[in-house]
Amino acid sequence: MTATNDRSPDTDEMLQSTRIVFQLKLLGGRHVRSLPRGAQSNRRRLTNKHRPVRRAGAARAAMLGLSVKRVAMAITGRLEKAGIVLLLTVMAASAVAAVLLLLACPASPRCSVAFGSALSVPKKLWGFGFSVAPDASASGECDIFDGEWVWDDSYPLYESRDCPFVDTAFRCSENGRPNTSYAKWRWQPSHCDLPRFDAKSMLERLRNKRVIFAGDSIGRNQWESLLCMLSTGVSNKSSIYETNGNPITKHKGFLIFKFTDYNCTVEYYRSPFLVPQGHAPAGTPMVLNSTIRVDVMDWMSEYNRGKWSDADLLIFNSGHWWLYGKTIGRGNYFQEGDEVKMDMTVSDAYIRSIQTLSDWLHREINTSKTQTVFRTYSPTHFSGGDWSTGGTCQLDNLPDMTPYKSLEQWADMLKPVNDVLGSNFRPKLAGLEILNVTRMTAQRRDGHPSLFISPSSSSQTLNKTTTETEVEDCSHWCLPGVPDTWNELLYALFMKRQMTLSEH
Numbered sequence: 001m002t003a004t005n006d007r008s009p010d011t012d013e014m015l016q017s018t019r020i021v022f023q024l025k026l027l028g029g030r031h032v033r034s035l036p037r038g039a040q041s042n043r044r045r046l047t048n049k050h051r052p053v054r055r056a057g058a059a060r061a062a063m064l065g066l067s068v069k070r071v072a073m074a075i076t077g078r079l080e081k082a083g084i085v086l087l088l089t090v091m092a093a094s095a096v097a098a099v100l101l102l103l104a105c106p107a108s109p110r111c112s113v114a115f116g117s118a119l120s121v122p123k124k125l126w127g128f129g130f131s132v133a134p135d136a137s138a139s140g141e142c143d144i145f146d147g148e149w150v151w152d153d154s155y156p157l158y159e160s161r162d163c164p165f166v167d168t169a170f171r172c173s174e175n176g177r178p179n180t181s182y183a184k185w186r187w188q189p190s191h192c193d194l195p196r197f198d199a200k201s202m203l204e205r206l207r208n209k210r211v212i213f214a215g216d217s218i219g220r221n222q223w224e225s226l227l228c229m230l231s232t233g234v235s236n237k238s239s240i241y242e243t244n245g246n247p248i249t250k251h252k253g254f255l256i257f258k259f260t261d262y263n264c265t266v267e268y269y270r271s272p273f274l275v276p277q278g279h280a281p282a283g284t285p286m287v288l289n290s291t292i293r294v295d296v297m298d299w300m301s302e303y304n305r306g307k308w309s310d311a312d313l314l315i316f317n318s319g320h321w322w323l324y325g326k327t328i329g330r331g332n333y334f335q336e337g338d339e340v341k342m343d344m345t346v347s348d349a350y351i352r353s354i355q356t357l358s359d360w361l362h363r364e365i366n367t368s369k370t371q372t373v374f375r376t377y378s379p380t381h382f383s384g385g386d387w388s389t390g391g392t393c394q395l396d397n398l399p400d401m402t403p404y405k406s407l408e409q410w411a412d413m414l415k416p417v418n419d420v421l422g423s424n425f426r427p428k429l430a431g432l433e434i435l436n437v438t439r440m441t442a443q444r445r446d447g448h449p450s451l452f453i454s455p456s457s458s459s460q461t462l463n464k465t466t467t468e469t470e471v472e473d474c475s476h477w478c479l480p481g482v483p484d485t486w487n488e489l490l491y492a493l494f495m496k497r498q499m500t501l502s503e504h
Helices: 007-024 039-050 051-105 109-119 199-205 216-232 346-364 408-420 436-442 457-462 482-503
Strands: 147-151 185-189 210-215 240-241 253-258 264-269 290-293 313-316 330-336 339-341 370-373 432-435
Touching: 051 432, 185 482, 199 216, 199 482, 210 216, 216 264, 330 346, 339 432, 346 408, 370 482, 408 436, 432 482, 436 482
Parallel strands: 210 264, 210 313, 290 330, 313 370, 370 432
Antiparallel strands: 147 185, 240 253, 253 264, 330 339
16 A cells, blocks of 8 residues: 655655754764754744644654754763763873883983972871871871882982081081982872971970980981981071080980070980890809890989980980890890890890880880880891991982882881880870881982991092902981981971970
């Protein structure tokens, strides 16, 4: 049967226009334009000339309207997808450019840091009323010891030539070290920013107070660093002096520097074990040269003019002398009470000494007055030996940019502290802070004095024959350098406590 065709020419033109719309939809909106003028005028003529068939026309118009709506949605969707694709394309291009940038300058600290700065996002200031990075720790605060080393042209905070309080062996640049980039690295926590060190602000809060460092020569390294950092806030350096007229030397038992303008002292007490070393009791085996009393604190803790418990800021460190070669290997055994423990291991003795420190802190320290800090172990970086067997670090001029995933190699130095004193998140004593510098310091093999331990060391090294062995220092640190960062962290802890006290 043949279908009748009762449509007018105008109706056919309108339907043709509708087919155009659907064809455009099938093309995905790539060339979408408005309907042809002819189609629009035909639509108007259809409306005017065929009023008797308004209902049929309305139905067809509704169908057309639905179709146009679908076309509009399709076009919008396509445009949104195109925008997303464009955004992803830009991001991909940026990533490729970043990779090319890193490949182009892998050995350039400035280049790497410029790239990092371009991607960095401003963070909140740590410890000054902000609660940052809630997921960073159980306490809801940023872990300032979790971060990275970044290049900063505004560093160092001082120059060794401008600071009279630096031991000769730590004046690396003055001793001829040609590479001074070790002083340009700043510690950047992952989830917050450290406050910029302000010498005058710290000195003002130390007015009429005492700061004490007690520990080994690495502790002296940090003490000298703080003297230099604080001295930048004093115009007249002669107003800072050692109260007994003693020069800075690693062989002196204690040194006390006074900042006259602020009536405060910054003191160092040499105590490598934090417990006393002395003569062996009578009747002990001849193999003993001395004993280390692991059950009592160093006698200097009760020094009549310098009782450690009277300090306002008290910083401890230990670890570098708790080695077989410096204890049992030299005939220095351990003692508790009157009994020499010939079978006690170095590890057990170290644990016992940290327990002694903990007991003393609990018994002697008034936490409302004294802020106590224990700085964790500072790794050494000898390659091919150690201090006495030709170990070297002179070729290390850049930090390790990848943090150590495991600190197991220093477990003997870290576990006793963690087990007895706690961690920086969970100290086990009220008023105690753990300055957790081990991981960050492990990355800084570039910061040691190496051969540059005296003004003549570099020229002597050049005149050495290849068969001669020069002792290198891959244990202590150049100043300015890594210990300045420890003190920036110490400053953050100190200022946070000061603000907390002022609020109460």
